[in-house]
Amino acid sequence: MTTTTATRPRRSQADRSAATRAKVLAAARDVLCSQGYSGATMLVIRDAAGMSLGAIQHQFPTKAKLMAAVAAEFAAYRTRIYAEAIRAGATPRQAMENLIDANYRMVSRPEMAAVLEIHLARRNDPDLDQEVGPSARRFDRRVRLWGHMILRAAGIDNDEAYQTLQLLNNAVTRGLTVEYIRDPNMALIERSVAVWKKQMLDLVFGP
Numbered sequence: 001m002t003t004t005t006a007t008r009p010r011r012s013q014a015d016r017s018a019a020t021r022a023k024v025l026a027a028a029r030d031v032l033c034s035q036g037y038s039g040a041t042m043l044v045i046r047d048a049a050g051m052s053l054g055a056i057q058h059q060f061p062t063k064a065k066l067m068a069a070v071a072a073e074f075a076a077y078r079t080r081i082y083a084e085a086i087r088a089g090a091t092p093r094q095a096m097e098n099l100i101d102a103n104y105r106m107v108s109r110p111e112m113a114a115v116l117e118i119h120l121a122r123r124n125d126p127d128l129d130q131e132v133g134p135s136a137r138r139f140d141r142r143v144r145l146w147g148h149m150i151l152r153a154a155g156i157d158n159d160e161a162y163q164t165l166q167l168l169n170n171a172v173t174r175g176l177t178v179e180y181i182r183d184p185n186m187a188l189i190e191r192s193v194a195v196w197k198k199q200m201l202d203l204v205f206g207p
Helices: 013-039 042-049 053-059 063-087 092-104 110-124 126-153 159-182 186-205
Strands: none
Touching: 013 042, 013 053, 013 063, 013 110, 042 053, 042 063, 063 092, 063 110, 063 126, 092 126, 092 159, 092 186, 110 126, 110 159, 126 159, 159 186
C-alpha cells in the first residue's frame, strides 16, 4: 500500500510578514494594558511576543512607530463599527443613538485602554506625538463629520453645540475607560452610559 504525505503550501513572505505584524501588535496592546506606556518597552514587548527584537524592529523600527500602528489599527476598527452603526439607524436620532452605543461598547476593549495610554504619553514624547498625531486627527475629523451629517439630516445646524457635546462625550468615554480598568464592573458602566446617552439625545433632539 502506497501512502502519500500531503504537504501544506509554504506561506508567502507577505503572509509571514502580516502574521508577525499582528503578533507584535497584539503583544504591544496587552503590555500597554497591563503595564502602561512606560512599562511597554521594546524588550518587554519582545518577550510578550516571543520573538527576537530584530524581527520586531524589521516591522517597527522605533517604539513610536509601533505605538502609532497600535493606535491606527484600533482607529480603523472603530471607523468600521461606527459606520455600520450609523447606517443601521432608520432616523437621525436612531443613527446618533447607535453611534453612541457603539462608542461605549469600546470602553471594555483592551485596545481602548492601550490607546488611552498612548495618547497620554504623547504629551512628553515628541516622536510619539509626531507618529500618532496625523492619524488621530483624521479619525477625530471623520467622527465629527459623521455627527454633523446626522444633525443636518435632522434639520439641526449648530456646530458649536455639537462640538461641545463631542468634547464632553470624549471626556466621558475616556473617564469610563479608566473606571473600567480600575473596576471592570460593566453593569455599573452600562447604567451610567444609559443616563448619559439620554441626556445627550434629549439635548440634541429634544425629549
